Amino acid sequence: MVQSTDLSQGRRAAATAPVAAVETFTGNRGLQLEERLIFEYAHADRSGVDLPEPPKVKDRLGGLRRRGAIGLPGLAEPQVVQHYTRLSQKNYAIDSGLYPLGSCTMKHNPRLNERMARLPGFGDVHPLQPQSTVQGAIELIGALAGWLTTLTGMPAVAMSPAAGAHGEMCGMMAIAAALAASGEGHRKTVLVPESAHGTNPATAAALGFSVKPIAATADGRVDVAALKAALGSDVAAIMLTNPNTCGLFERDIREVADAVRAAGAYFYCDGANYNAIVGRVRPGDLGIDCMHINLHKTFSTPHGGGGPGSGPVVLSARLAPYAPRPWVVRDDAGWRLAEEDGAAGDDQALGRLKAFHGQMGMFVRALAYMLSHGADGLRQVAEDAVLNANYVMARLKAELTPAFDGPCMHECLFDDDFLKDTGISTLDFAKAMIDEGYHPMTMYFPLVVHGAMLIEPTETQSKHALDEFCDTMLHLARKAKSGTAAEAFKAAPLLAPRRRLDETLAARKPILRWRPTNQGPGDGPLKQAAE
Amino acid sequence: MRYLPLTDADRREMLATIGVRSIDDLFRDVPTSVRLPGPIAGLSSHMGEMEVERRLGRMAARNLAASDAPFFVGAGAYKHHVPASVDHLIQRGEFLTSYTPYQPEITQGTLQYLFEFQTQVTMLTGMEVANASMYDGSTGASEAVLMANRVTRRNKAVLSGGLHPHYRAVIETTARWQGFRVAGAPVDADGIEDLAALVDKEVSCVVVQNPSVFGHVRDLAPLAQACHAAGALLVVVVTEVVSLGLLTPPGDMGADIVVCEGQSLGVGLNFGGPYVGLFATREKLMRQMPGRLVGETVDADGKRGFVLTLSTREQHIRREKATSNICTNAGLCALAFTIHLTLLGERGFTRLAELNHATAVRAAERLARVPGVKVLNDSFFNEFTVMLPKPAAPVVEALAERRILAGVPVSRLLPHAPLCADLLLVAVTETVSDDDIEALAAGLEEVL
Known part of the structure; x- marks a missing residue:
């Protein structure tokens, strides 16, 4: 069912020279514009902001007035706008098209959410204003907390973690606190399946736990027998992602939860993939103790080039007393932030994780998203996400090799078996996708699958977009297997703003900042690297 | 639903291609006992834009805006x-809706502005290297102490009595659960404390805020000397980054790590978040830094380009041996910061x-x-x-x-x-x- 990509309505153009061979005077390629660093066309006398003359006063800087210039570049507003506009055009984004980065959930970011976050009553209020002047803002945190606990079927939620990894830290600290409180502080082992996100073992290790990996079974799930065998009196917790990073639901999760609890340990669920089950399954019904929720994944707050995120953590009744401060309270007087320990017996909180009250701007966006979808729409979100991933898997398995049999959840996983003996790697395949106009899928993760390709289309892609993507992937796979294309794959991408970048050079001779001695584009870094 | 492109006809056709009869067949790995038969009770149904605006607008109207x-x-x-062009530019979809630049060939926009951001941060702080941002100043301060512990192989931090109490609380939480000691100086409302007296051979770092939370501006050079004489690092926290336009930068006073809250430029108040942490240090300590770093390199044609680098410090490579568990940072807030600073010059x-x-x-x-x-x-x-x-x-x-x-x-x-x-x-x-x-x-x- 390969569709024609000719949308010219039958008109024919005369043949011209191949695109890649065209050289231009500027280095620009049509709308693709080369752009210098701000430091390279600045002038100290320029500014893009007009400010009034400061009133004359006798300064009170304690003799610490700065001597010498900072060195900041000066540009007028039009230059600044052009600079960042040109930079933006070098980025692939969800707004540009399908962004199948598995585990990252690159779904459409509604602009209504941006508008709501910029309402002065949310965007222009200070975290330390008198609480009487921010009742609606505290109410919003409370409302979002209500949605999160209801959707997950968990009794409590900690709102302050700034991102998923920060949420993991919060949840694992709560577990450490609960263990210490019950005299079980000697439990120092955390079980982590081999397929886990890198943040899981990093978090556990940071908190002084020793990490014990648990193998996966041949069907891509945690080995329950191995897990049970490892559940000794030294085990503090298990950190399990569900659906897991292979895109599969852990069928035996109830059994795992029962075993963990019976062994006196806690169950940390990594909620990075909660978008696959939101509205259809309540994690609380699975027997978990806590789970972070990446608002920037499941609830579509924008990824912003790598943050800001937000990672609220839902908690079971036995962990709820150890939530970090502050939390939101509603009483007769109205909404209130419980910021500091007060009454006796109220001192089990694990402490403060972050200045102020959490990622408010992300809370507003997430709540706008939830209200837009409603409980019914969120259920549809999970269904369409799962349907899209299974559709892509069904179509691609004609040429690619799925890592596991059976249906997947929100993302489908392939290994590199179909590239065997072609001389082409997963990386080469991904780079060829770039020339075809796609952001590559997640590569080489999870680690349990060789040359892994993890594809997450999300629910916000149309069938048409999925078909175009699948046609492209099938074409590339056939080309790879043709036996004549290895060099072409190795050379890709040819048409992106940059070809493959020398990461070894970057790491061996790190240049992490511009210096006045740097030359213009091209010769500067080479010269520096040779120093 | 306006965000969901699939039609019912699409769904039927796709199920047929997959070879299953209903969506439930795709959820068959989920135990039947936990599958919910319909929408979760107690939550509202879907709404149009107008209705969402009305609901949230009512909440927003109950707050007294700073302006x-x-x-x-x-x-x-x-x-x-914040100049108007900042918000306009950060809302370009190519910035707003992209992710961590894992594929440098098609994310040079993000990588270049982060490289420029890192450079601006080194200039403001008077330091040699800076990372691509932290969650905020308070978590950055806590990461600075962890880094000082790694560098010095000691595990006791001295905290100034002029340090923002929330920052102090965040460091104390980290200390309690990640296992290091904290010696907190008494509250210093008058700006007269002598922290040098607290520095001994067990101390990994002294954390001091300038200007202090009470506003006092201090010459930190003598404290830096005392720290270095004892083999400890000086961590300087700046919660008002605009002050660096007028004050001697921490790097010139001998700081080893500088952490700033960057919210003042470009970001706005947002009731406390998201904000952006700046993190800078000396070149010799570069490989002990937490967070993402962007470096300059060349592509296969020899053209200058930028990549995430030194990632062997990070969790996705090193797992339990990483310098920090941090993955996401504050990219878009860093963009707002750097645009605002570029406009100012x-x-x-x-x-x-x-x-x-x-x-x-x-x-x-x-x-x-x-x-x-x-x-x-x-x-x-x-x-x-x-x-x-x-x-x-x-x-x-x-x-x-x-x-x-x-x-x-x-x-x-x-x-x-x-x-x-x-x-x-x-x-x-x-x-x-x-x-x-x-x-x-x-x-x-x-x-x-």
Whole structure:
């Protein structure tokens, strides 16, 4: 069912020279514009902001007035706008098209959410204003907390973690606190399946736990027998992602939860993939103790080039007393932030994780998203996400090799078996996708699958977009297997703003900042690297 | 639903291609006992844009926005004017809806602005290298202590009594659960503490804020010398980054790690987040830094380009041996920061700092003339501490009823420090007018 990509309505153009061979005077390629660093066309006398003359006063800087210039570049507003506009055009984004980065959930970011976050009553209020002047803002945190606990079927939620990894830290600290409180502080082992996100073992290790990996079974799930065998009196917790990073639901999760609890340990669920089950399954019904929720994944707050995120953590009744401060309270007087320990017996909180009250701007966006979808729409979100991933898997398995049999959840996983003996790697395949106009899928993760390709289309892609993507992937796979294309794959991408970048050079001779001695584009870094 | 492109016909066709009869067949790995038969009870159904705007608009309207009142609230978050082009540019979809630049060939936009951001941060702080941002200043401060512990192989941090109490609390939480010791100096409202006396051979770092949370500006060079003599690092925290337009940068005073809250530039107040942490250090400590780093390199054609680098420090490579568990940072806030700073440039940024200081000096002089009010600071940048003749919290409430947001009562940050109950932190930025200062002074005269 390969569709024609000719949308010219039958008109024919005369043949011209191949695109890649065209050289231009500027280095620009049509709308693709080369752009210098701000430091390279600045002038100290320029500014893009007009400010009034400061009133004359006798300064009170304690003799610490700065001597010498900072060195900041000066540009007028039009230059600044052009600079960042040109930079933006070098980025692939969800707004540009399908962004199948598995585990990252690159779904459409509604602009209504941006508008709501910029309402002065949310965007222009200070975290330390008198609480009487921010009742609606505290109410919003409370409302979002209500949605999160209801959707997950968990009794409590900690709102302050700034991102998923920060949420993991919060949840694992709560577990450490609960263990210490019950005299079980000697439990120092955390079980982590081999397929886990890198943040899981990093978090556990940071908190002084020793990490014990648990193998996966041949069907891509945690080995329950191995897990049970490892559940000794030294085990503090298990950190399990569900659906897991292979895109599969852990069928035996109830059994795992029962075993963990019976062994006196806690169950940390990594909620990075909660978008696959939101509205259809309540994690609380699975027997978990806590789970972070990446608002920037499941609830579509924008990824912003790598943050800001937000990672609220839902908690079971036995962990709820150890939530970090502050939390939101509603009483007769109205909404209130419980910021500091007060009454006796109220001192089990694990402490403060972050200045102020959490990622408010992300809370507003997430709540706008939830209200837009409603409980019914969120259920549809999970269904369409799962349907899209299974559709892509069904179509691609004609040429690619799925890592596991059976249906997947929100993302489908392939290994590199179909590239065997072609001389082409997963990386080469991904780079060829770039020339075809796609952001590559997640590569080489999870680690349990060789040359892994993890594809997450999300629910916000149309069938048409999925078909175009699948046609492209099938074409590339056939080309790879043709036996004549290895060099072409190795050379890709040819048409992106940059070809493959020398990461070894970057790491061996790190240049992490511009210096006045740097030359213009091209010769500067080479010269520096040779120093 | 407006965000879901699949039609029912699409869904039927796709199920047929997959070879299953219904969507439930795709959820067959989920135990039947936990599958919900319909939408979760107790939550509303889907809404159109108008209805969502109405709902959230009602909540927003119950808050007093900073721009709608004479505004003097600071203590770690500051109201500054953000040029219109900043918000316009960060909302370009290519920035807003991309992710961590894992594929450098098609994310040079993000990588280049982060490289420029890192450079600007080194210039402001007087340091040699900076990372691509942290969640915020407070978590950055906690990461700085962890880094100092790694570098010195010691595990005791000395915290200044002028450090923002929330920052101190975040470091203490980290200390408690990640296993290092904290020696906290007594609250230093007067700016006279001598931290050098607390530095011994067990100390990995001293964490000091400049200007302090009470506003005092200190020469940290002697403290840096004391730290270095004992083999400890000096960590300098700056919660008001605009101050670096006018003050000697921490790097020039001997800081080893500098952490700033960058919220003042580009980001806005946002009721406390998201903000952006700046993190800078010496080149020799580069490989012990947390967070993402962007470096310059060349592509296969020899053209300059940028990549994420030194990632062997990070969790996705090193797992349990990583320097930090951090994955996401504050990319979009870093973009807002760097655009605002680029717009300002050397000239605009230093003038902005001058304007903040001069306005604050005028405010301090006016408030000092209010009967019963005493300004505690000799030195300050754009925030200072005043002592009132009675507890500050009810005074702030009374002024809020008059629609004046007078500042942060120290008791909000330190509820268990009775000696601080009468202290009020007053922040004065370029957004404060002469009329605002007069309104605050008159308001205080009325309620005191």
